[in-house]
Amino acid sequence: MGQSLLPPSGGDDHIEPVDLKAALEERYLAYALSTIMHRALPDVRDGLKPVHRRIIHAMSEMGIRPNTAFKKCARIVGDVIGKFHPHGDQSVYDALVRLAQDFSQRYPLVDGQGNFGNIDGDNAAAYRYTEARMTEVAALLLEGIDQDAVDFRATYNEEDEEPVVMPGAFPNLLANGSSGIAVGMATSIPPHNAHELCDAALLLIRKPDATIEELVELVPGPDFPTGGIIIDNKASITEAYRTGRGGFRVRAKWVVEDLGRGVWQIIITEIPYQVQKSRLIEKIAELLIARKLPLLEDVRDESAEDVRVVLVPKSRSVDPTIMMESLFRLTDLENRFPLNMNVLSMGRVPRVMSIFDILTEWLQHRREVLQRRSRFRLAAIERRLEILGGYLIAYLNLDEVIRIIREEDEPKPSLIKRFTLTDLQAESILNMRLRSLRKLEEFEIRTEFNGLTAEKAEIDALLASDEKQWDTVASEIGEVKKKFAKATELGRRRTVFADAPDTDDAAIHQAMIEKEPITVVLSQKGWIRALKGHISDTATLQFKEGDALKFAFPASTTDRILIVTTGGKVYTLGGDKLPGGRGHGEPLRIMVDMENDQDVLTAFVHNPARKVLIASAAGNGFVISESEMVANTRKGKQIMNVAMPDEAKMVVTVKGDQVAIIGENRKLLVFPLAQIPEMTRGKGVRLQRYKDGGVSDIRCFTLADGLTWSDSAGRSFTKTAAELTEWIADRGTAGRVVPKGFPRSGKFGG
Template sequence: GIAVGMATSIPPHNVGELIDACHLLLERPDATTEELAGIVPGPDFPTGGVAVEGHASILDAYETGRGGVRLRARWETEDLGRGVWRIVVTEMPYQVQKSKLIADLADLIEHKKAPLLGDVRDESAEDIRLVIEPKSRTVEPEVLMESLFKLSDLEVRFPINMNVLDATGTPRVMGLKACLQAFLDHRREVLVRRAGWRIDRVEKRLHLLEGLRIVFLNLDEVIRIVREEEQPKAVLIARFGLSELQADFILDTRLRQLARIEEMTIENEYKALSDELAALQSLSSSPAKQWKQVGKDLEAVRKALVSPRRTTIAEAVDSSAFVSVEAFIPREAITVILSERGWIRAAKGKVEDPSELKFKEGDSLAFLVPGYTTDKILVAASDGRIFTVGADKLASGRGHGEPLRLMIDLDEKADIVNLLAHQPGGKLLVASKAGYGFIAPEDELLAQKRGGKQVLNGEMLAAIRVNGDHVAAIGDNIKALIFPLAELPEMGRGKGVKLQNYKQGGLADVAVFDGAHGPEWVDGGGRRRNWPDWKDWLGKRAGAGRQGPRGLRKFR
């Protein structure tokens, strides 16, 4: 890391560019982050690749100290003639294992999750050469790669969080300029402390050399004192005015070595150290000289570490300019099957007789949803979240499927409330166990991440499609209330408004129906019953309602 302390998340950068940016700060301390970013356009990863975050986004990260950068594999199109082509990846994203990437791409092909991808193989020798073949030559190379960037680690995102320790040891988030300035301040402090350490050593050596100069001028007398006197140290100090340090140094030196001492050797070392001491003292007292020396030291680092930039900085890619991958998914009728234990699969066509479906021992049918391979399946959970799963990504209906929890980050304690195929422009009534609810536009419920989208604040009881103009609610107290749908607000997320008022318990079930036909409900035997006199239960939203028809417990 370029800054003092340990970085929380700082991608690697080009040393030469950082040194050039430091030189700019040394020359002009008032330089802006934008000027520095002109020298350091973005991270530089050792494995190369293409950073597609864009200049504005990277500049914002350098200003605030927080952000991220998308890194893509470098690729090129290889023309094989007669309209046949293939993709060759020559540089991998940083920290992505080639073997794992190939395995992931092969898995996409096997499970038909990448409809544009035909084959992938590794032809690497000393250089990276990953060959990707399209399923159809009619597909544009850019469209194929855009789909794979979304589905695999051919594109990864590196966070930028420049949370570093400052000079006082306090962690704080720094922008690029503050980070570089902290580094320069640190280099200056190291320079000053190193100079102070050297001054101390030089002064001690000069002190000893002064004693040797005296010895050389009186060599015979010093030898006599050392040989004949009982306390030579005291005599030397008294006779020549030496310090204890000088006297000890002389006494620790062999007489034979003293005899070989040459005046020129002593004088040359003394002069060289005196000049060095003067230079060090001048450096220690002059901030201007210190900063100049910091710049020279950085140049030494440049010669030892600088290498050409490997990562190309490109502008952010507008994926809307490409045809959606979903456009290449064949539209085929399917039936989505979800079991009580959470196993999901998609059977081809329409399931005419659900009783013929087979499940693992002890398992049974929970939801049966007709749809198409191009649909997005909405999964409503009791923790208030709604997840999105592509119907084309579901396992074949021939087996038992796969656990839904492997596809979404569903909490172990949460239950599935409803499963339905997304209808663009449609609306859902979401209601909590506490008796609150609202109308949610389906288009705002689609989630891009495995964690889904938090929609309802509270324990979700129902998420049903709005097909009608009235709402029927029944509480745990068996009291029913019917009110116009228009009394419910439309919102993207929240707690909602009270549907029905209860002294004890909560909402047992809710339904939306068309007033022209009236609602239906299910009795204890599972038989559907009409409710011809439903208007007798018509009232205002949030009312307590009154005792429902005999046997009424739920609507579905």
């Protein structure tokens, strides 16, 4: 037991104890930074993640340009993982495939030949079968890369070099969008229209302090490769672009196709971005089988190259808008694309940027690229001018130059000494081929010299003037705008904007439920169930031992059932959500949060056009509209304030112009309905005054028709307006003893 668990200490093990917490923090932070910087987040300047940048750079190194022949993707992937990106071949090929998919990329960077997958979610063919080359967009991103436009760094094995960022003549980050999950942060940028982005960039060059509102006028929202309709309002889109966070609700594009004789079907021609068509149709079919879409008869996929999904309605009388609204709520025909413009600012700092910040940083990068390319060209001109100066001296002294080269052992120092040449000039003269001598004419040398001198002056002026630099950047952006103008097939706006139609929520709710007749049954002990069909004979219903029927009423699955308790609370249950008729149902208290000391007073089918009179045992009450009684949560909605021992006692449908109320003391009072206020919650007003006891029954009626009641034998009695005179008084009075022949139960009956 006394043995040490530590390994025996050798003289040269170099084992150092490390604090686990510190080590984990340090290493996890290193991993997190690596993921953020070198994997998941795009650079704001070229909109590319490292894997995409390396794919394009490898294609550039292999000479695979837009106008060259296609090359096997296997070769491209091999070069990428061999030279620049030491990761799995499949991950690199997946990234390459995505760059070629016109339904994933708004402006594809790769031109693919072969099977590159489809909108149904089918995979691309293996990379030994497919071929690829660059598109014009990728060529624009690379423009000037061989002219010192950007910095290069050593590759992972330090055998080669790769660009830190692309020159990026195309506004790729916003035009193609990006999405990625790093550690503790993510990015999600939808694609946009390049023509609109160029307009916004040109506005920022003219007016660097332009507002987000002005930019949104030019870039009204995303432009998805798969089209669709954005149904957000302008204010929320503007706010999303201002903060860099938000989202866009995208809906499928649909039309009603007339088949003649009043028969029609709906054709979906565009679906939301990144929704797999096959999965979408499967989901609709599943809902159809589950009978969640009662307005829909069938769904068919008739797509070929384009999207054509056919939705067949149950009948020609179905409202197409309500049918589509129910589908939008239940399926991915409406989808939310999140906006989280979290990118690497200047390639170093991850931060969430507004559209203004992104376009401004892209413009700064374009200006820096212009300056670097100009300096590179300037250095090349100066070198050529120096060489031309040497050639001119050689032309003017050709015989002497030939003599020195022929006779001197070391011609270079002799030429430098004899004609005061620079090292470069002497080297250039010595490296000339003999065939070049015939071209060595003073006129040609001077023409090239003057042309280059003029170009040098232009570049010097450009580098000295901010205004000229911005003019040049603007003209370059203008060229990109022309190439991807909205008049072109690739450049036309695909996603449109529209307001969501104003539709009745209740109608849509009903459209999602199969309408079937049911009978709602509630037992004395609070067990609820829904039997199929309308059952008139409730005597056959079975209950648990010691339980019995409280009430049963007809309804349909599309109805909402209102349940009122003695505590003055209302709960709402959907007819389709009630437990089935097999067995005894379920306790109501499981379905809603009902207090233990309360009981169910009544339940009925919700009718928003109806009003009811609710009264407490003590004789207080008020009128409430049923539309105010709907409760959207399990907790229910308190409508009548009652304190024990008082409780809610009656709920009566409001009709006519008078209220007749009977107390347990068998006194009847008739007063105008107008004397009871309409409220949404409260204690109510005094309906009838009692010395002891409380309310027994209430009925609303029309005075002109008289007051009717029925006795225990089922016989009806009616008192006319004239006969009721002695009982008519104001609300809150005690009333008079009921007329002769009134039922002993103290109820109006019937």
